[in-house]
Amino acid sequence: MRMRRMMMWMASGAMLMAGALHAQDRDISGNWQGTMDVGKGVRVLLKVSKADGGGWKGLAYNVDQAGPPLQTTGMTLQGTSLNFALKTIDLTYTGTMNGDGTTVTGTATQGGQAHALNLTHVSDENAWAIPKPPMSMPADAKPKFDVVTVKPSDPTRPGKLFTIRGRHLMTINTNVNDLVTFAYGLHVKQIVGAPEWFSTDKFDVDGVPDVEGRPSGDQMRLLIQDLLTKRFQLAFHHDQKELNVYALTVAKTGPKMTVTTSQPSDSRNFMFRGLGKLVVTNNTMEDFCRGMQGAVMDKPVVDQTGLKDRYDFNLNWTPDQSQFSAMGANVPPPNMDDPNAPPSLYTALQEELGLKLEPTKAMAQAFVIDHVEKPSAN
Numbered sequence: 596m597r598m599r600r601m602m603m604w605m606a607s608g609a610m611l612m613a614g615a616l617h618a619q620d621r622d623i624s625g626n627w628q629g630t631m632d633v634g635k636g637v638r639v640l641l642k643v644s645k646a647d648g649g650g651w652k653g654l655a656y657n658v659d660q661a662g663p664p665l666q667t668t669g670m671t672l673q674g675t676s677l678n679f680a681l682k683t684i685d686l687t688y689t690g691t692m693n694g695d696g697t698t699v700t701g702t703a704t705q706g707g708q709a710h711a712l713n714l715t716h717v718s719d720e721n722a723w724a725i726p727k728p729p730m731s732m733p734a735d736a737k738p739k740f741d742v743v744t745v746k747p748s749d750p751t752r753p754g755k756l757f758t759i760r761g762r763h764l765m766t767i768n769t770n771v772n773d774l775v776t777f778a779y780g781l782h783v784k785q786i787v788g789a790p791e792w793f794s795t796d797k798f799d800v801d802g803v804p805d806v807e808g809r810p811s812g813d814q815m816r817l818l819i820q821d822l823l824t825k826r827f828q829l830a831f832h833h834d835q836k837e838l839n840v841y842a843l844t845v846a847k848t849g850p851k852m853t854v855t856t857s858q859p860s861d862s863r864n865f866m867f868r869g870l871g872k873l874v875v876t877n878n879t880m881e882d883f884c885r886g887m888q889g890a891v892m893d894k895p896v897v898d899q900t901g902l903k904d905r906y907d908f909n910l911n912w913t914p915d916q917s918q919f920s921a922m923g924a925n926v927p928p929p930n931m932d933d934p935n936a937p938p939s940l941y942t943a944l945q946e947e948l949g950l951k952l953e954p955t956k957a958m959a960q961a962f963v964i965d966h967v968e969k970p971s972a973n
Contacts, residue, residue, distance in 0.1 A: 621696045623651060623672060626722040627714040628658075631703055639712060640723050643670070655681055661726040663861055677701065683876050683907055685868060688712065706868055732808035734860060739821040743802030745970045750797075755923055759809060764818055766800040771827065771967070773921075774800075778819035781962055782888040782895035783921065784838065788964040796969070812863055812882075830966040838959045840895045843884055844951045845902065851949035852906040859905070865890075870919055870926060871937065873910040879903070891940075893917045895959050900950065912943035 627641040638658035646652040651672065654664035670679035675692040677699050690701020696716065703712040732738060748768045756767040757777060766774070771793040772783045786793070804810060804818060823829040857877040864876040865886035875883060880900045888896040891914070913929045913936045930936055937943060944950045 621672070621692075623677070623692075623696065623716070626717050626719065627699065628717055628723055629712050629714040632711040633708075638723060639714075640725065641667075641714065646670070653679060656725050658723045658726065661728045663728065663857060666856060682909055683864075683874055685872065685874065685909055685911075690714065706872070729809045730807070731860065732804075732806050732810050732814055734811070736806045736808075736810075736814065738804040738806040738810060738814050738818055740802040740818060740825070741805040743800065743822055743826065744973045745822070745826050746799050746973065748797035748799050757815070759815070762803050762807075764800070764802050764804065764810065764815060766798070768797050768923075769800065770794055770797050771823075774798075774819055774823060775829075775962065776889055776921075778816050778823060779962060780816070780885045781960070782892070785895055785960060786962050786964065787834070787836075790964075790967065792969065793967075798970070811860070826970040828966060828968040829964070832963050832965060834961040834963050835958050836961040837956055838895060838961075840897045840955060840957050840959055841888075841892055841952050842897050842899045842955045842957065843880065843887075844899050844953070846945045846949050846951045848945070848949045850900075850902060851947065852908045855905045855907045857905070857907075863905075870924055871912045871914045871940075875910070876907045877905050878907075879905050890922055891918050893920065894954070896952070897957055897959065908948060910943060910947055911937045912940040913937045914940065 624644050625642075627643060629639060631637040631639055640656040640658050641653050642656070642664075643651055643653045651670040653667040653670055655667060656664045665681045665683055667679040668682050671677070672692070677690045677692055678688065680687045684705065686703055686705040688701055688703050690699035690712075692699050698716070699714040701712055701714065703710050752768060754768060755773070756765070757769070758765050772786065772789070775781065775786060775789075775793075776783055783794075800819075800822060802818065802822065804814075810818060855877045859877075861877055863878055863882060864874060865878060865882065866874050867890070868874060875886075878886070880898045880902045883906075884896040884898045888894070914926045915929060916926050918940070919926055929939075938946065941952055944952055
């Protein structure tokens with residue numbers, strides 16, 4: 596009897612192991628789609644294929660929003676457990692596959708918030724259509740505004756924004772310091788001779804370019820330059836001054852960032868999912884420095900890395916009270932008693948990206964105001 600029970604136990608174990616191996620060896624390539632339970636629902640299409648050297652890889656599409664797909668990292672199928680991450684949006688996914696391999700019941704976690712996301716394996720014919728990305732402006736276009744309005748901002752409306760909606764370039768709650776620093780890639784401390792209202796008067800801008808298509812980041816800057824010239828009558832000249840700056844260099848460990856798979860003409864993102872929670876895609880180090888000095892730092896940031904590639908990465912840190920003033924944020928003192936708090940910016944740069952940021956003095960461009968006027972009514 597004991598021998599029979601042992602044989603039954605062993606047979607049962609063998610069946611369980613065979614089941615696990617069968618799930619592990621299952622071909623999961625193809626289309627997986629489902630709606631993530633957030634807001635009004637976000638439709639996700641995941642295209643899975645075999646990775647070089649074994650395992651799996653995927654491209655995730657937001658079907659409700661045109662844009663490039665996000666590359667998965669660390670996609671694994673262990674038994675019936677499917678796991679992957681979308682690092683560029685700080686999302687992790689954990690799901691359980693059913694017995695016949697047609698559905699996965701799972702959870703997507705982003706920014707500490709968990710959202711149900713159940714996926715179904717579908718044919719190409721039944722997969723949701725991927726929206727076409729908006730047509731880009733020709734790369735050599737030098738756009739100007741065809742029509743543009745400038746209005747005083749609503750003082751009760753919070754936040755600050757530069758964005759593209761359809762063919763409209765829009766800003767909300769932006770002062771002239773914001774417009775100049777964005778348009779010319781500067782830190783506010785590089786602006787010399789500006790009147791006091793540069794920092795106090797806020798404006799909303801809504802304009803349509805004279806060239807069809809979605810402008811690139813550089814073309815957005817050309818449009819704001821056109822706005823400043825025509826509506827603010829801005830005249831200026833450049834000079835060189837020794838300024839207090841932050842120098843960005845490569846740490847002894849070498850860079851730890853991922854070289855992007857995006858093309859130079861694809862969209863570039865530098866966006867925050869909270870103070871100290873930065874997502875960067877398709878950026879050069881010069882782009883990164885421009886973004887950091889424009890949104891985070893209290894001095895200009897100078898690129899001394901020598902790196903020429905474009906990168907995708909996340910950077911998470913606990914900001915101090917000297918940071919994010921350009922965004923109008925009041926950063927609370929860091930909680931020194933929280934063991935789970937991210938490190939300071941300077942530590943995070945070294946540990947996560949293999950970069951160093953140090954204060955120093957260097958010659959930098961000064962943007963000298965010769966003439967400027969408040970905009971007339973539209």
